[in-house]
Amino acid sequence: MKRLWLLPVALLAACGGQPSGAVRFMGGPRIRSADPDNRAAESYCLTCGTKAYIGISKCPNGKCQQKLTWSETYPCGFCGATGDCRACRVLDQAGSACFNCKGTGVITYEGRTPQCPQCKGTGKCGICAGSGKCDLCKGNKKLTKTEVEELVKKLDKKGGEEAKP
Numbered sequence: 001m002k003r004l005w006l007l008p009v010a011l012l013a014a015c016g017g018q019p020s021g022a023v024r025f026m027g028g029p030r031i032r033s034a035d036p037d038n039r040a041a042e043s044y045c046l047t048c049g050t051k052a053y054i055g056i057s058k059c060p061n062g063k064c065q066q067k068l069t070w071s072e073t074y075p076c077g078f079c080g081a082t083g084d085c086r087a088c089r090v091l092d093q094a095g096s097a098c099f100n101c102k103g104t105g106v107i108t109y110e111g112r113t114p115q116c117p118q119c120k121g122t123g124k125c126g127i128c129a130g131s132g133k134c135d136l137c138k139g140n141k142k143l144t145k146t147e148v149e150e151l152v153k154k155l156d157k158k159g160g161e162e163a164k165p
Contacts, residue, residue: 021043021046021069022046026042029087033118034117041148045064047066048063055145055149073142074145076136082141084134088127088132096128097130098116098118098119098124099118100119101116103123
């Protein structure tokens with residue numbers, strides 16, 4: 001009889017305080033500055049998987065009846081929550097130098113030295129501008145709820161179906 005209180009406490013601990021609305025990041029980081037930015041996110045009910053707009057309090061799936069709570073910050077899904085520029089890491093760019101010209105700002109071929117088209121002559125990474133930080137989270141390793149909402153809206157504009165509040 002003394003242990004009956006454990007069940008409600010365990011249930012509250014299992015679900016209390018945990019966000020029931022989740023975010024899935026899609027697309028990859030740009031590697032070249034000329035690459036299109038195809039990063040987006042979708043938000044959904046963690047219980048049933050139904051797409052749900054961030055901020056709504058009830059799952060749009062009429063059968064689920066889940067009350068949705070949303071976190072105020074999310075780990076950046078594009079740098080792996082490291083805060084580092086993914087292009088610099090993938091291309092092994094020492095000191096955030098441009099991978100194309102190796103930091104010189106020019107490309108030498110056939111006796112000519114035109115300006116590097118990747119970094120526009122700066123010699124720095126075209127994605128992070130030499131900072132070495134993720135261009136989306138700015139090195140903070142996390143995104144705010146507002147920043148994630150913008151990524152969700154971006155997917156919605158591309159044709160993703162989101163449940164609106």
